[in-house]
Amino acid sequence: AQSVTQPDIHITVSEGASLELRCNYSYGATPYLFWYVQSPGQGLQLLLKYFSGDTLVQGIKGFEAEFKRSQSSFNLRKPSVHWSDAAEYFCAVAPFSGGYNKLIFGAGTRLAVHP
Amino acid sequence: DAMVIQNPRYQVTQFGKPVTLSCSQTLNHNVMYWYQQKSSQAPKLLFHYYDKDFNNEADTPDNFQSRRPNTSFCFLDIRSPGLGDAAMYLCATGLAGEGTGELFFGEGSRLTVL
Numbered sequence: 001a002q003s004v005t006q007p008d009i010h011i012t013v014s015e016g017a018s019l020e021l022r023c024n025y026s027y028g029a030t031p032y033l034f035w036y037v038q039s040p041g042q043g044l045q046l047l048l049k050y051f052s053g054d055t056l057v058q059g060i061k062g063f064e065a066e067f068k069r070s071q072s073s074f075n076l077r078k079p080s081v082h083w084s085d086a087a088e089y090f091c092a093v094a095p096f097s098g099g100y101n102k103l104i105f106g107a108g109t110r111l112a113v114h115p
Numbered sequence: 116d117a118m119v120i121q122n123p124r125y126q127v128t129q130f131g132k133p134v135t136l137s138c139s140q141t142l143n144h145n146v147m148y149w150y151q152q153k154s155s156q157a158p159k160l161l162f163h164y165y166d167k168d169f170n171n172e173a174d175t176p177d178n179f180q181s182r183r184p185n186t187s188f189c190f191l192d193i194r195s196p197g198l199g200d201a202a203m204y205l206c207a208t209g210l211a212g213e214g215t216g217e218l219f220f221g222e223g224s225r226l227t228v229l
Contacts, residue, residue, distance in 0.1 A: 034217070043121075043205055043222040044158070090157060094218075101209065102148070103218055105157035 002027045002095050004106035012112040013081050021076040021109050023091030032094040032101060033074040035065055038108075039087045047089075050074065061085070086113045118142050121206050121221035128196055129229050136191040136224045138206030147189040148218065149181060150205040158205055164189060165211060193226075201228045 003026045013019055025031060032051050036044040048059025055067040065076045074091060088108045094101035120139045128134045138147065145166050150158035162171045164183045178200070180192040193200055203225050207218040 032217075036220075041203075041223075041225070043119075044207075044220040046217060046219075049217055101218075102160055102163065103158075103207075105159075107157050108155075110155075 002031065002093055002104050004091050004093050004104055006089075006091055006106035006109050008109045009107070010110045010112065012114060014114045015083050016080050019076075019078045019081045019085070019111070021089050021091075021111070023074045023076065023106060024072050025074065025091075025093045026072065027093060027095055029095075030069065033065075033067060034092040034094065034103065035059065035063070035074075035076045036090045036092060036105075037061075037087050038090065044090065047076070081111075081113055083113045083115060086111055119206060119208055119219050119221035121204075121224045123224060124222065125225050125227075127227045127229065130197065131195045134193045134196055134226065136193075136204050136206075136226070138189045138191070138221055139187050140208045140219075141187070142208055142219060143186060144208035144210050144219070145186070146209045146211055147183060148207040148209070149179075149189070149191050150207065152203045152205055152223070154202075161191070196226070196228045198228050201226055 005024045034049045035047040038044050047063050048057050050057050050067045058064050063078050067074050088110050090108045091106040092103045094103050122137045148163040149161045152158040161175045178194050182190045203223045205223045206221045209218045
């Protein structure tokens, strides 16, 4: 069965520091991969996605992610974190089936940013 | 310009009193999804519609039903809410077909059960 693992439940970084959020997936083929961000009490906003091609993808708000097939990973990075980045981050996979996709989410990583 | 709109944003109900949450979209997407997200947990898919075809997840309780009267609207009905049904309910839309996969989410409806 497909699954997504986000090993870090909580991460705290200082403003201006770099950030890496880890994501590993389990799937027989290369799935579609996503990172979503959720601010408290809000819905999910897409940060970036990987379907194929260049394994380093750029997203909104200065985020990027790198797909590594050999490690089944899709880690999210940002070189310099801003206080407004404090939120919950979800990695998701979408196995293609039946002509459409159903997102499977990881448990999320809650990011706190210290001034 | 919101493309997936959920109403109400906040709903308070009493134990056992039926609730309906609505979702509308302006994207003309043929797939609509309902996710349940409990506090500090990942969103969990309840069911989805592919056009008019309803697809229930195996572990979705019978207490949860859905209707999709047209392309733009989808409803989530909770027939007899229990305390354990308190959660954020997220509606999402998407396009069928390979090369897609991205879902567009509404801001969610937070349900409180007293």
